Amino acid sequence: MRDAFIGVLTELAPRHPELILLSGDLGFGVLNDFIAHFPRQFLNVGVAEQNMSGLAAGLAMEGHTVFTYSIGNFPTLRCLEQIRNDICYHNANVKIACIGGGMSYGAVGFSHHATEDLAILRSLPGMLVLSPCDLWEAAEAARYLLSHRGPAYLRLDKSSAPVTVQHGETFRPESIRTVREGSDVTLAATGGILGEALLAADALAEQGIHCRVLSVHTIKPLDTDTLAAAAAETGGIISIKEHAVDGGLGGAIAESLMEAGVFPGFFVRMGLRNTFSSVVGSQKYLRTVYSLDAASIVRTVSSKLWIAAEVLS
Amino acid sequence: MSSALFSAAKSLANRIRIHALRMTSLGGGSHIGAIFSCADILAVLYGGILNVNAAAPESSGRDRFVLSKGHAGGGLYAALAERGFFPIEKLLTHYQDGSDLSGHVSHKLPGVDVSTGALGHGLSIAAGIAYAGKLKSASHRVFCLLSDGECDEGSTWEAVLFATHHGLSNLVAVVDYNQIQGIARTSEVLDLEPFADKWTAFGWAVKEVDGHDHEALHRALTTVPFVAGKPSCLIAHTIKGKGVSFMENTVLWHYRIPRGAEFDAALAELEGQS
Numbered sequence: 089m090r091d092a093f094i095g096v097l098t099e100l101a102p103r104h105p106e107l108i109l110l111s112g113d114l115g116f117g118v119l120n121d122f123i124a125h126f127p128r129q130f131l132n133v134g135v136a137e138q139n140m141s142g143l144a145a146g147l148a149m150e151g152h153t154v155f156t157y158s159i160g161n162f163p164t165l166r167c168l169e170q171i172r173n174d175i176c177y178h179n180a181n182v183k184i185a186c187i188g189g190g191m192s193y194g195a196v197g198f199s200h201h202a203t204e205d206l207a208i209l210r211s212l213p214g215m216l217v218l219s220p221c222d223l224w225e226a227a228e229a230a231r232y233l234l235s236h237r238g239p240a241y242l243r244l245d246k247s248s249a250p251v252t253v254q255h256g257e258t259f260r261p262e263s264i265r266t267v268r269e270g271s272d273v274t275l276a277a278t279g280g281i282l283g284e285a286l287l288a289a290d291a292l293a294e295q296g297i298h299c300r301v302l303s304v305h306t307i308k309p310l311d312t313d314t315l316a317a318a319a320a321e322t323g324g325i326i327s328i329k330e331h332a333v334d335g336g337l338g339g340a341i342a343e344s345l346m347e348a349g350v351f352p353g354f355f356v357r358m359g360l361r362n363t364f365s366s367v368v369g370s371q372k373y374l375r376t377v378y379s380l381d382a383a384s385i386v387r388t389v390s391s392k393l394w395i396a397a398e399v400l401s
Numbered sequence: 402m403s404s405a406l407f408s409a410a411k412s413l414a415n416r417i418r419i420h421a422l423r424m425t426s427l428g429g430g431s432h433i434g435a436i437f438s439c440a441d442i443l444a445v446l447y448g449g450i451l452n453v454n455a456a457a458p459e460s461s462g463r464d465r466f467v468l469s470k471g472h473a474g475g476g477l478y479a480a481l482a483e484r485g486f487f488p489i490e491k492l493l494t495h496y497q498d499g500s501d502l503s504g505h506v507s508h509k510l511p512g513v514d515v516s517t518g519a520l521g522h523g524l525s526i527a528a529g530i531a532y533a534g535k536l537k538s539a540s541h542r543v544f545c546l547l548s549d550g551e552c553d554e555g556s557t558w559e560a561v562l563f564a565t566h567h568g569l570s571n572l573v574a575v576v577d578y579n580q581i582q583g584i585a586r587t588s589e590v591l592d593l594e595p596f597a598d599k600w601t602a603f604g605w606a607v608k609e610v611d612g613h614d615h616e617a618l619h620r621a622l623t624t625v626p627f628v629a630g631k632p633s634c635l636i637a638h639t640i641k642g643k644g645v646s647f648m649e650n651t652v653l654w655h656y657r658i659p660r661g662a663e664f665d666a667a668l669a670e671l672e673g674q675s
Binding site: 128131133134136138139141142143144145146147148149150151152169170173174177178 | 508514515516517518519521522524525526527528529530531532533534536537555556559560562563566
């Protein structure tokens with residue numbers, strides 16, 4: 089997703105002379121092309137994320153479209169107050185790009201895992217929160233952000249789901265993408281982990297269980313209509329994300345459905361449950377450890393449908 | 402600066418203090434000591450240094466001003482009202498329900514570029530504005546007024562490093578060095594000394610001045626950048642609570658709200674200076 093994102097910035101930078109990319113001394117190798125072509129539109133601000141975010145606000149106040157770029161929690165939690173006060177309160181046109189959403193950085197360790205960012209960033213007034221699931225969505229999200237005014241957070245995952253875009257489809261932040269139809273259960277995923285949901289849906293289809301799979305690339309604003317339809321038309325909703333269960337995608341879905349007065353048959357939040365991702369391993373391995381892989385999704389669906397069947401019988 | 406201008410700035414500083422005394426007496430909260438310590442700096446800036454115009458508060462050619470010590474918002478509001486950015490009567494809504502005049506400075510008011518209040522934010526924003534100015538080869542300057550207490554913040558020094566590295570000669574930091582922070586003296590909390598040496602070592606061109614001497618302040622601020630190609634730091638040696646004898650150089654008057662006999666005595670002293 090990182091390369092798709094930078095590819096779009098590199099493609100569009102000539103048409104957006106106001107665009108400026110700030111890096112917190114990260115992006116070795118991958119930013120070379122951008123820097124070589126647009127040296128005036130790039131700044132390595134050093135390992136100083138608070139200053140990066142304040143600078144971004146100041147540049148935006150002078151008419152720039154600013155992207156801040158770093159990994160994990162560095163561009164968000166480290167400088168959260170600058171994001172809140174300097175960027176959001178001033179409605180500054182700053183886009184925060186996090187490379188390494190969820191447990192992308194695997195064995196690098198928990199310090200580099202972004203597993204509370206969605207909950208925290210979506211609570212900020214005026215903040216658009218994008219968390220693409222595949223390479224097409226990542227590129228389209230980046231493209232969208234260049235035309236969007238105001239603060240935004242772009243969470244980019246190292247993993248990505250298979251591209252499911254249909255011919256002629258356009259990326260609309262206000263619309264969740266239904267990447268597979270089904271009526272037994274809804275799997276609502278955000279980030280590359282959507283790939284696990286699709287694998288689970290394949291396995292469940294062999295057992296005659298048809299999952300509706302939703303690619304929730306935008307956490308805020310959240311497409312309540314698509315979720316309400318899923319609640320009404322399928323047996324229940326399972327939210328899936330490489331993130332704490334508290335306040336992330338599952339929390340956002342629960343809030344919006346409760347407020348809309350729509351209640352799914354069952355509701356499960358799959359994610360990290362009051363724990364740090366402290367085990368060492370690759371992103372794929374960690375998904376198995378924390379019960380977020382396709383097999384865990386299959387087990388969750390099976391147990392929920394079994395319970396639902398028991399209740400009905 | 403002509404003597405008439407000096408006299409006007411002196412008078413502006415006095416009016417800022419009187420307005421601020423009335424505003425903070427309304428209750429809710431007060432940083433009267435911090436406002437009084439920078440009232441002369443604000444008066445000199447708004448008395449002729451800053452190229453700003455109340456009729457066009459967002460003009461692209463204006464000098465930018467970032468009050469990083471946002472708790473002295475009352476002082477900036479008073480300066481702006483005196484310069485015609487909004488009616489002076491509005492000042493008495495400070496801290497009141499439904500007002501635009503929050504205790505910490507708010508950009509919702511004409512003439513205020515940036516809202517602050519959390520310390521250690523302003524210099525980064527000012528550096529971003531200055532960098533944008535450099536990219537455009539614009540001629541306006543960016544002034545940022547900091548407290549000494551916020552030089553405890555690591556983020557301030559991140560911005561200090563950045564400004565030097567990028568040669569932001571259009572950026573001027575003025576530090577209101579009254580040597581008293583929230584609940585104690587800077588020397589007791591985190592000693593900043595040797596303060597000027599620190600800024601110099603970080604690559605800024607530094608001058609020190611008596612922050613209540615209008616002529617000295619004006620002289621320094623008209624010679625920016627102090628050195629070509631470098632950001633400028635003016636360390637203004639000030640007295641917290643300056644202007645009211647019993648408020649001067651005390652930790653107490655960082656937060657204390659002037660009421661009753663204290664208010665009357667303070668007003669009498671300030672009116673005696675006008």
